[in-house]
Amino acid sequence: MAGNSDPLTPRAKLAVTAGKAVAAASRAAGRGSGSVIGGRVALKLDPDLLARLAQNLDVILVSATNGKTTTTRLIAEALRAAGPVVSNALGANMPAGITSALSGGSDAKFGVIEVDEKYLAGVARDTDPKCIALLNLSRDQLDRAAETRMLAENWREGLAGSKAVVVANADDPLVVWAASSSPNVVWVAAGQMWKDDAWSCPSCGGVMQRPGDDWYCGECGFRRPTPSWALSGDHVLDPHGSAWPIHLQLPGRANKANAASSAAVAAVFGVPPQVALERMYQVQAVAGRYDVVQFQGRDLRLLLAKNPAGWLETFSLIDPPPTPVILSVNARGADGTDTSWLWDVDYTRLTGHPIFVIGDRKLDLAVRLEVANQSFQVCESLDQAVQQAPPGRIEVIANYTAFQDLRRRVGN
Incomplete structure (x- = not known):
């Protein structure tokens, strides 16, 4: 655990202290949580601070267009069964906010980190994650976000050869394309309600065929992988075919899908589905959502x-x-x-x-x-x-x- 062997240099400690002071001043002035400005100051003083803070943690990164804040909360709750967790629970998901969150978790075993889609490759490089959860990719912030196919390409290049276990949604062709460059992928059938960003094949540009819940490219053969985990109604099916009931206080099918992906992540760290899903019931609202x-x-x-x-x-x-x-x-x-x-x-x-x-x-x-x-x-x-x-x-x-x-x- 990080508390036993302090990975922080004197410069890194100064950066953390300065960042916390700036964040506290920002909060006192009523300008929000201060996590972003605090992280910015800390990274200015020590550009390697994020990597230093992450080096004694088992880091889990969560990225997607939708559902990443909620899924981050669900994974954090599940992993608390196996040890203390530090997380950017309020959704400050760019490097400054992530640095700020990790600087508060000196005794943590796990770092469960939500990452903005555009920053995933860089944060993965800095934090050497054990696991990366990829949920979905769809159009968002049209004036400044890259087109979804470019984001998928960015993920694919950034994660190529990563040692992390990648837990990815088998039902989203863009996510599958992005994850396919990784040597160790756990596929989850989490569903995909919005299909309008995945009608052309991300691999060759051909037209996607979508019979039932399946999908494949008729031109290059790129196709849906066989999932080992699946959401089935109100249950998660694990790789052994056992069905585990999902009991959530959060509403809707999308959150059941988030729970299925979270159970697959928890299993990577030895937390059984039953324990993981029972713990997820504790989550009532996420940063005010569903309140x-x-x-x-x-x-x-x-x-x-x-x-x-x-x-x-x-x-x-x-x-x-x-x-x-x-x-x-x-x-x-x-x-x-x-x-x-x-x-x-x-x-x-x-x-x-x-x-x-x-x-x-x-x-x-x-x-x-x-x-x-x-x-x-x-x-x-x-x-x-x-x-x-x-x-x-x-x-x-x-x-x-x-x-x-x-x-x-x-x-x-």
Whole structure:
């Protein structure tokens, strides 16, 4: 364990101390958790700090377009059965935030780290992970994220020859293409609801054939690998064919899929599926997502959806009509400023729900809903939307910064 043989040089210790001081000052000034600015300062003082902090940990990296924060939480919970865990649980997933998280875990055995897709190859190089979980790749932040095929290529090159056990979703062709360069892959049938980014073969550009749950390229023979783990209804099937029940407090099929991948990761470290899945039940909400809060005498359930694949999953778990739905979309730096992705979301799934639209880009969303033939009201604020909503619990769906705005307003 890291506490027994201190891997940190005097310079690294200074960097950690300075980073923590800056983070504390940032928190005191009310500017958020301070983890990113603290990590930046620490890395400026010692550019090798992330590698030093990781060297006595069993590091697990988690990357995906959707579900990485939740899956990171589920894996961390499962691995606590085998020893202390340090994790960037609040989702600061670029090198500065990761460095900041690891600098707080001197006695940890495991480092469970969520990594932004664009940084995966670099963070893997620095941290020498024992395991990497790859869940999905889909379009996101169109103004600055690389096209998904390029991201898959970046992963493929960055992970080629990696010693890590790669736990990868066999149902996402882009993930399979990315993981196929690794010598040690555990395939999980976790499903793929959003298929619009994987109609052409990532290997040759040919057209993908998709009979049932299978997929293959008719031109080059690139095909779905045989999974050793699978999500089957409310159970995880392990490599021996045993079915383990999934009991989660988190809603929806996507979270069952996250649990299946997390169980496969836990097994790499000797934690049996039954123990791993029982521990995952502890996770109630992840950074405010799925929380039900009281606001103006009403129950609001807060749901985060940042891109078309995320919105599709979220629509599948909201209560049926006539449950009122509030939609909030911003387009600030952290969201990506291009809102053209709204046209990729199938808003006809909201037919029958009273819809209320708020957020910086409420008019962009209003035009999209108009074309989808939905009836809705545009409101100036959350308060106004809640006042106008008919009785019953309200589902509130927001993208990234809109979600943070909502949490601040409801005091969550």
